[in-house]
Amino acid sequence: MECIMIASFILGSLYKECLSVRFQVSSIPSVSVALGSDVLLPCTLTPEKNGEKMEIRWFRFRYQPYVHLYINGKDDYTAQMPQFANRTELLKENITRGIFPLIIRNVTAQDSGEYHCYVESSDHHGMAAVQLQVTAIGTVPVISINNDTISCESRDWNPKPHLTWTDNEGNEINSSMVEVFRNENHLYNILSIIQQPNASYITCTVSNSINHSNDSRQIRELEHSQTSRDMRSRVYVIGASFILICFGCICLLLRSLCKYLLQLDGCTFFFQTSSNNKILE
Template sequence: MAVSPSSLPIWALSLLILFQMPSQGSAKFTVKGPDEPVVAMLGAEVELPCHLDPQMKAEHMEVRWYRDDVSNVVHLYREGKDLDEEQIPEYAGRTELLKEGLTDGTVTLRLHNVLILDDGNYVCYVQDGEFYEQAIIHLSVTALGSQLQIRMAGQEGDGIRLVCSSSGWFPEPRLRWTDHRGQERPLMAESQSRDRAGLFRTEGSLLVTDRSTSTVFCSVWNPVLDQGKVTEVSIAESFFPRVSPVLVALAVILSLLGLLLIGTTYIIWVQRREKNKLVSEHREQTDYLKGRLDRFYLSY
């Protein structure tokens, strides 16, 4: 049976009106960031995008940017102001929440003077009353290193050992050698190390033995930027190990003497064998004749 509002007591009517009023509590939203990592050059500034969906005002909300744990505060905005004292020391004075975007739900963070330690994940956390949501944004810090240096480390075997080196790279770069045809040459050795700032130094050596491939290229590549640096070196013919003509002549003479000695030894051996054979045959004939003479004398 339907109940007419006019038949309800005043207190019940008041409750009905209260329940039918739209809620003035926390708004529901999601927090969104970019799907792809944000790339930043070392020492530059970068913006980490983050916004509310659907679009709504965020001036009255709490916006917290942090690393790994909610207590590792990168930047905190609450009750309309920045709480810089809540920041962990590594980010003091280096962050800025872009306030002009708060009116439409944009809570982007600007990070100044990017360091290697800034590389990694950031959490964009937004809270309105009891309701909160968050999103994870990945920052990839990168750096192009110094100009490549190639030095000749000396002769090794029948070739020349070259060493290519460069420093100041992030993340870990890739070093390779190629010839003038663009074909990759195998590394003889490779090593990498990091300095106090966390930047990589890379070094790779190559053994060049083919005089027809005296021009080679060394390249070091940054995998994040898909960029790198290349340098080339040409090795003059005079740098390759040369065999002394005197040594060549001596080797030939020694070889001929060796052959002559072998030939002479063989001839002497053959002659001695023939001589021994003749002596043996002569001795046999002599013994035979002597035997017959002895039998002839005995018969008389």
């Protein structure tokens, strides 16, 4: 009798253990997607089970309001987060096999973060998490020269970018100020200022942990620009001086010519007066 009781206890324990692993919910660790694109967040049951009569809930920070809810065989949008309105869809083509990914359309920077896929049946539940990273390559950096300082600015990055300065030999230049902040679109802007270095040109490169490309680069030849400005200034000064000298010479020539003409008219008047007097005599 005691052996039967022990056997029953062992069988009951095994049965409960089997129930506790009735299915597992799985996804992938992370998904990256470009800003404005559509993204697919996977959610799968293992082993395969029909999920038509289960509750499938996608949520972020809290159980409710949710990102998307499928319950009682249909989608329920009554407590959906406002930012996801008309942008989500639970794909049900393979729901009988325990596969029901979520589509989020036209992703924004605010959509970045962790998502939870919670699945509940009549006798079991499980949950998996996936990290969504929305990426954005910002604008081409703009370098500006102001007296003894140089600034570099780039906008609309995600995730948070970093900025580096290098000279013509590839040596890094330390920034005197770096500012990174979110704009109205929840994307990152970055601004950096350095003291003007003794280099023939400088490079400002902006990148982040996702976008490693250096196509966001602008080069400004400082010495050449300064030399050009100096040369233009010298040309202006020389040209103005030449014009003034020419104007002065013309004025002197005109003055001399006027004196000559006045003297010539006086002599003519004298000779004419003398001739008239002789005739009268």
